[in-house]
Amino acid sequence: MSEPRPGPPAVHVHDLVKRYKGMDRDAVHHLSFDIEQGAVIGLLGANGAGKTTLTKLLCGVTTPDRGSVRIFGADPAARGGRAKRAIGVVHQTGPFDMMLSALDNLRIAARFKGLRWRDTQESATGALHAFGLEKKADQLVFTLSGGELRRLQMIRALLGTPPLLILDEPSAGLDVTGRRQVWKLLADLRRQHGTTVLWTSHYVEELERNCRRVLIIHEGRLVEYAPPRTLAERFGGQIALVRPLSAHDTERLAGALGTRPDGHPLRVAVSDGRVEIAGRDMRTRLPSLLTRVTDLGIGIDTVEYRTPSLEDAFLALVGADR
Structure with a gap:
């Protein structure tokens, strides 16, 4: 332009x-x-x-x-x-x-x-x-x-x-x-x-x-x-898509990743057999979260990072429920 x-x-x-x-x-x-x-x-x-x-x-x-x-x-x-x-x-x-x-x-x-x-x-x-x-x-x-x-x-x-x-x-x-x-x-x-x-x-x-x-x-x-x-980039947050080794563990994985021992909120959603995680400093925090998940006996197949979009920012600014 x-x-x-x-x-x-x-x-x-x-x-x-x-x-x-x-x-x-x-x-x-x-x-x-x-x-x-x-x-x-x-x-x-x-x-x-x-x-x-x-x-x-x-x-x-x-x-x-x-x-x-x-x-x-x-x-x-x-x-x-x-x-x-x-x-x-x-x-x-x-x-x-x-x-x-x-x-x-x-x-x-x-x-x-x-x-x-x-x-x-x-x-x-x-x-x-x-x-x-x-x-x-x-x-x-x-x-x-x-x-x-x-x-x-x-x-x-x-x-x-x-x-x-x-x-x-x-x-x-x-x-x-x-x-x-x-x-x-x-x-x-x-x-x-x-x-x-x-x-x-x-x-x-x-x-x-x-x-x-x-x-x-x-x-x-x-x-x-x-x-x-x-x-x-400012408001969309960092996003990761985590797929468990077994599809049967998807809900367990979402529950484990959704717990917040450090007190900072993470948004967790399940879609197409993967768990989407978003939130502040997510990329820095994810390795320790995955270590805790494997300690629970949940195997991890893949982890992908996605670039945040304007839609992600919009939902973060005005509320995903609106």
Whole structure:
């Protein structure tokens, strides 16, 4: 990925607070962060973490109770402001006119964005081709599959090549090929136009693969904002996969490794006949744990170490049960 462009931030959020009527806590609680121009940033959080509210605030759909949002220096909630014209959004669900063709829906979307179709048609046709929808352009939208609708949402958001794209689960409903098409298109947009992307996904691995940094929020609060590899190494913990000589000893092995004579917690799980162990200083502590296991008469077949992932870090930061 190329370096972000210099200049003022594409997104500036300062001390942002939003609470809805009847809630006992803020949906968004004193959030502050910047997104530099040209960056691809992941937004990660469990359901109810505040991601949707934050997206609405960035788009100017709702207004903050406290703090401020600026999109390329402008207030997104200002009536007729330039900030709204700078944003393209892919929502989880997209309002299409189901009795019109895909192409007619794009024409209407261009009109709402204040774009002339003759200036937009060539790029829209190119996007239809890139997403494999060129033969479906004249079909009524209700005849399209869920994955095709998702791709049409992406194309609609890209009309006019907005400098900021906010993607809410853009890969939901797409197969592997569709997800890779999205990844390639976003990489091309960033390379050719310096497009800034804020990308929400439950596919943690695609954020890890494609994003420069990741915002992790939990219960409306900013937990961490850092590169995926940094988060994985700092919070993902060290992980080992231990396989016993006899499959019958798997549960015994898990029980023995799960005991904590030194008082430091280790996370232990059983999967595919192996015991997964994770936790602080695990690699240093494991030899003595395995010595104790063999003293109990449990033979060890293999021990493998695995590099921690962004998903490991996320679960460690917000809780694996959430």
